Amino acid sequence: MQRKAIALLSGGLDSTLAVKVMLEQGIAVEALNFTSPFCTCTGKNAGCKSEAVRVAEEFGIPIKVMNKGVDYLEIVRNPKHGYGKGMNPCVDCRIFLLQKAKEYLEESGADFVITGEVLGQRPMSQRRDTLRIIERDSGLEGLLLRPLSAKHFKPTIPELEGWVDREKLLSIQGRSRKEQFELAEELDVKNYPCPAGGCLLTELSFVGKIRDVFDHSDELNMRDFRLLKLGRHFRIGERTKVIVGRNEAENALLETAVQRGEATLRWSDGPSPLAAVMGRTDADLLRVAAQVLLRYTKAPFGETATVGVTVQDETAPLNVENTLDEAAVERLRV
Structure with missing residues (x-):
């Protein structure tokens, strides 16, 4: 029986590699891509949404593009786990995305969720302690596989059940992209325009504009935040x-x-x-x-x-x- 994974696919290097690693193991993958008015990850002619769609088409996998919505704006306004250097609620953001992935997991009949997260790569949301919190609060304990850093964590249900071969997973950690570039070469993954991604919520020069909208809105709407650019x-x-x-x-x-x-x-x-x-x-x-x-x-x-x-x-x-x-x-x- 072929097992199926739901992948968070941004179109960047890490999530693309995570999908490719699963496909190489014969796992069926369906991708989710989330759009946000705060994304700065743009190529010369296309943004991350288009890149995620391009990657999905190249790999021959289905993709569903979803807007984060007004409920996400409420998380930005009042995050449970606080902000990073700007107004970036990185931990709460990951929890939010994975909760949406869990809902879709149940709808689609998939078996587990994968992400391109790398231990130690991002200072707020990819520390070992916060990665545990994200997994717990998303409701995906045991069903969240991070293929690029899997060997730094306890085996997940997909590994324990033999759906995925743990020996073929990776042990990447830290902020260097050297291993990812080597893996991309090995797996023949090309044309990744935004390997690090980007979020306007981390930019201090942008924070005042965001707070201004929150402070002067009777009702939040996505348009007001899109216009901030x-x-x-x-x-x-x-x-x-x-x-x-x-x-x-x-x-x-x-x-x-x-x-x-x-x-x-x-x-x-x-x-x-x-x-x-x-x-x-x-x-x-x-x-x-x-x-x-x-x-x-x-x-x-x-x-x-x-x-x-x-x-x-x-x-x-x-x-x-x-x-x-x-x-x-x-x-x-x-």
Whole structure:
């Protein structure tokens, strides 16, 4: 009887190798890939989602792509096991993903779960003690196999039952990737664009933007976090934020992101970036948003300027004094 594993597949080197090691042992593998607004792992033309799909297609295995969802945002807001150097709840994140994998394990009729985790590679979530916590709290004790570091742990049920040959598993540990590169060469694994991955939650320069959304949201939604990667952000009201695009590509993305009742602004008398006003759009807030926008145009400072305000495809002119100086704009910047 062929046994089946559910694999967490990011598209990076470690998870790709873990899948390949299982396939080499004749295990059927089905992959899960989780998308997040905080992922920085992007190749030249594609992100981790696309890479995971590419790997799955190359290996001939099915893959299910899942959004982490609003329940994940609540974990980021209040993680049981705390943060790393930024707002990265790495331990809670792994538990969350593996709980989802356990649910899918039961739905799909698979036998166990595999990951590309390597003992000692990541300072927060891949220490021996935290790896035990992750396995326990995910509900996968005995059914979570980490093929790249398996020999550093007690045998799992798949090994004890003979579904997997423990002797063919690995004993990689530490932060060096040398052994993974050698294993990739041995197993003919190529084109791995993001061997280390990346998460905006670890970047200290990004933390303020994340906290700002948490602090000024009546209800969390994924859009607000996806937009954190775009443009310049300004908090102009308790429930109002302005995002000013930095190029035409960002302008286009911001324009499609505004929701019913929100607004976009452009200077009417010359080249202008797009400003998206998210949240409440009271008249006084639109005036401040227009003044912020004008700092990124060639509108003469100190004079009245006209800004086109578009709400639900209807545009109206707004005349404002261009008197918000650079220091005042910076005080509003998130």
